[in-house]
Amino acid sequence: MRQAGRYLPEYREVRSKHSFLDLCNIPEVATEVTLQPIRRFGFDASILFSDILIPLVPMGAKLSFEEGSGPHISNQLRTVHDVDAMRSIEPESDLKQVMSAVKMIRKELPETTALIGFAGAPFTLASYWVEGGKPDPFVNLKTMMYREPGTFRSMLAKLGETVSRTLTAIVKAGADAIQVFDTWGGVLAKHEFREYNLPVLKGIFAQLRPLGVPMTYFVKDGGHLLSEVKETGADVIGIDWRTSFGDARKVFGKKVSVQGNLDPTVLFGDEKTIRRETRRVLEEAKGQAGHIFNLGHGILPKTPIQSVEFLIDEIRCAR
């Protein structure tokens, strides 16, 4: 999950001088905020500072971020004509600023620190673009799925192509691993996820496979989708704090590694709680093919920095 953010004073300092979109679009600034948490905490891996919606802009989305209310897309996708008008992109030129940031970060990072690039999953990207912002309860999106399944499918296919191309370019620019975030995929019932979302995800991971980098897939609230998630072809599956490692193991077996899953609100607890819950995650994850420690979702804005220090200390002591 994003490591930089409002919980860091050095991030707030940069953010006070730049808009959120600037942070994503000016390579030097993106580099700075990506490196901040590495300088402070020395994590094993670093994650590119960007936003999943950035690749939608060259596709034609009119994207803005309003203070306090999150992303807004003014030209919502609703009809077959809107979907036909979605442009296909060449990330090397259309997302040049992102690729420059990746190159710059890779150069500045310690050699032993991996750089993770990421993209949103097609269903999640569609959620924002169809609804025009935070999608809950997904009425317009699902109306399209139920009434115009053909249009819905070609929208996901186009977004899938963007995701594959973008992640390929990010790896070529220097990323050592990639992640696909499916923030909203968990609102689909099992049979719908299988019908619409899974084929596109499989396509993405199959296209990226030859690049030879580890690939992670994360779907929030996806406890009911474990067997579908296993089929995506990702090497690592991220789970949120609601899915236990035990339940994941029952479905995944030992074939995939698992990333997760501390509830980000644990970091609002006292030291004893943070250390206890961190140990619990480490204990429960034993017996996985591999375990990447992570929060079960993004770090929250008011997280005390000292909490992150307790967390890291507990993990390093356990090694």
Place this chain on the structure above:
Amino acid sequence: MRQAGRYLPEYREVRSKHSFLDLCNIPEVATEVTLQPIRRFGFDASILFSDILIPLVPMGAKLSFEEGSGPHISNQLRTVHDVDAMRSIEPESDLKQVMSAVKMIRKELPETTALIGFAGAPFTLASYWVEGGKPDPFVNLKTMMYREPGTFRSMLAKLGETVSRTLTAIVKAGADAIQVFDTWGGVLAKHEFREYNLPVLKGIFAQLRPLGVPMTYFVKDGGHLLSEVKETGADVIGIDWRTSFGDARKVFGKKVSVQGNLDPTVLFGDEKTIRRETRRVLEEAKGQAGHIFNLGHGILPKTPIQSVEFLIDEIRCAR
């Protein structure tokens, strides 16, 4: 789930003359909006029009509903003193208006139409009261859980007592069945749900058991909590559209009945989709000890009335 609502013109007509709280607090008006969907659709059972937060008012919550932004509680629970100050209630007098509505509705309903009373689960009620409104991401609530587990527990215990007493009074006033709604219980990890939420829920259902009415428990996003949910002691478990009947049956066996689980957004689909998805739910539910057809969550404001008619027609034809 709530049957009345903004999708009905007769509801909007009443609502244009009364605030949302009036609808809950004036027995004649609550009766009118409760009966509206029964008159129009002739459902087998009717659900009391009310709000889960109403019983918090005599406990001391300063509750208001602001147009468009949902519930707001201005005196949030944060400290042990706040929790100590929560009043215990006598629903016969403190929620007299609700009990009057139940009596009035029971008298006006056809004899063969069951009346369902409901309450929010303690964890969900706590979510609203601690956060002061729609709780996401639950930072204050979980901070209390992690830092002051004793205070957190006594808060849930007090709310549990309110829920037991309120539902007992509702049954005595004439309700034929009860439901406990746990809108937010699904944000808890398995071990937390088991530690904090489950004991209080068990206590509620044990206290209500002697009343001899069917008891339903519903937790949204609770696919990871099926074995815990089974232990609550409820006769009927509500599932949302993300949990399949197959997965539910694996855990519940044939001991409990299941209620659910059509995705409310299906009602924005065309006739063919609505009929197909309704049949799918009916088919998948075969083999349960019992099945109560329901939406997987509340009916959405802009749902076309004709969609509800297609749904009902499909169910009645399948009988």
